[in-house]
């Protein structure tokens with residue numbers, strides 16, 4: 001790699017760690033300058049500063065040392081450190097973030113960063129915003145999303161993401177690469193886990209928005225309680241200079257308070273659907289009305305209600321290329337963020353109308369077996385919102401859902417799926433979705449135990465591809481078949497192994513094309 005300054009010396013490290021009260025002790029064995037940093041023994045070069053974090057095994061440090069690591073940062077002394085420079089710190093995640101920023105030479109200072117959080121809608125809002133402003137920014141808008149990371153315009157500058165918000169070292173390395181590629185703006189998703197794990201420690205955002213919060217991500221390896229989940233999510237508001245809040249969010253009182261704690265109230269923007277009830281009375285800066293929502297797109301009218309909202313000159317109609325009434329709020333958030341970043345309404349219209357998001361509301365029309373959607377909904381709130389929307393749009397046909405729930409995480413999703421199916425679906429095909437170390441049959445039965453069989457006709461097929469095929473073949477012209485939860489995920493996670501999976505999108509595309517061909521013949 002040849003980006004930025006890309007080096008760190010011992011003095012710099014000691015000063016930075018001391019300034020942040022992170023340094024417990026240090027040993028200088030080499031007095032060297034580091035020309036690479038890593039937290040993974042499989043990615044080490046000569047003169048690497050190596051970080052021992054998370055579920056780390058001591059042998060990883062031995063491998064790193066043998067591969068050329070000369071310095072180590074850790075929370076406790078490890079035998080392999082002898083002969084290396086050693087920095088013992090109180091919090092490895094904070095140290096990793098702080099030293100990564102310095103190693104990559106503070107790339108955030110050269111970017112206008114717009115961040116979004118929420119239980120649902122982060123990816124959608126980020127894509128809408130990036131597509132809305134990219135052209136007007138001269139194709140200088142980078143994107144860090146759950147689906148793709150975009151750090152430039154050359155081939156190879158767009159790649160699949162591993163996490164919603166990557167490990168801090170990767171965040172700052174990708175920022176550096178974006179800056180070196182001439183990017184000026186960064187749109188990024190910030191997960192609650194990012195704050196729990198200090199992946200964005202020390203980062204200030206130009207704009208931070210909060211879409212919504214609902215019960216999710218509580219459990220092993222995630223948040224211990226909902227209160228902790230909310231607290232972590234709110235950190236984005238505390239670390240943003242200007243904030244946007246969807247006032248229809250649950251816990252609005254708490255969320256608004258967090259925003260005002262560090263942000264001048266003049267810099268907090270609130271929006272909601274016109275006429276929506278908010279949990280506490282607030283002055284809304286914007287409201288939106290649905291002008292039309294169909295199975296293929298939406299149109300909203302956005303109206304400012306305060307002087308500061310009016311100043312952004314955003315009022316007017318916007319067509320949104322992705323269906324789903326809940327996407328109207330995601331789009332409103334994107335439009336306000338774009339306005340605050342200095343873009344005009346006319347800059348945004350085409351991008352917002354043309355946005356398509358991999359694995360979110362992808363529509364495939366079959367001639368005789370109904371319309372098929374591939375979507376990423378995977379908890380109660382999103383499944384209910386999605387199925388409810390489809391049911392309302394299609395009162396004369398059935399809603400047929402293909403769904404599974406992951407193993408060893410989000411256990412309450414099983415009940416959530418059952419509940420959402422009871423409320424909005426006619427038929428369910430229960431199948432496999434990342435079973436991890438659990439038995440997928442047992443998971444499917446658990447979902448089934450929450451289903452009211454007088455309302456929903458249930459089928460089981462643990463072979464996901466076959467379940468999708470069965471569901472589509474069962475569909476009649478007027479039906480909607482919806483494949484939930486995996487979008488374009490290319491794996492099934494089984495017993496610690498990522499087993500390649502063609503993706504729901506590819507499977508549906510192939511089935512629908514073949515059925516349409518048969519009809520034609």
Ligand SMILES: CC(=O)N[C@H]1[C@@H](OP(=O)(O)OP(=O)(O)OC[C@H]2O[C@@H](n3ccc(=O)[nH]c3=O)[C@H](O)[C@@H]2O)O[C@H](CO)[C@@H](O)[C@@H]1O[C@H](C)C(=O)N[C@@H](C)C(=O)N[C@H](CCC(=O)O)C(=O)O
Pocket residue numbers: 039040041042052053054055056057060162163164165166167191192193194197217221222
């Ligand atoms: C709980 C959690 O946040 N875990 C993340 C964390 O794990 P970890 O630090 O324990 O790392 P690990 O993979 O167990 O391994 C320990 C260390 O040994 C190193 N190692 C490992 C193997 C080896 O041969 N040599 C070696 O040096 C690893 O690089 C690592 O530094 O750091 C890893 C990257 O180094 C992440 O991949 C991992 O995310 C796991 C996979 C995960 O599932 N995370 C989820 C909960 C998550 O972060 N989700 C949020 C979205 C949530 C939302 O939608 O709101 C996200 O931002 O994506």
Ligand SMILES: Nc1ncnc2c1ncn2[C@@H]1O[C@H](COP(=O)(O)OP(=O)(O)OP(=O)(O)O)[C@@H](O)[C@H]1O
Pocket residue numbers: 118119120121122123124125146164211212326327329330359360361375376377378381382383385386
């Ligand atoms: N504002 C919303 N309210 C409820 N459901 C939503 C909303 N926005 C999107 N969804 C549903 O949630 C699914 C995931 O949306 P999206 O990927 O934008 O959210 P996310 O916050 O990035 O999710 P995740 O954290 O699961 O990656 C969509 O496929 C859709 O079904």
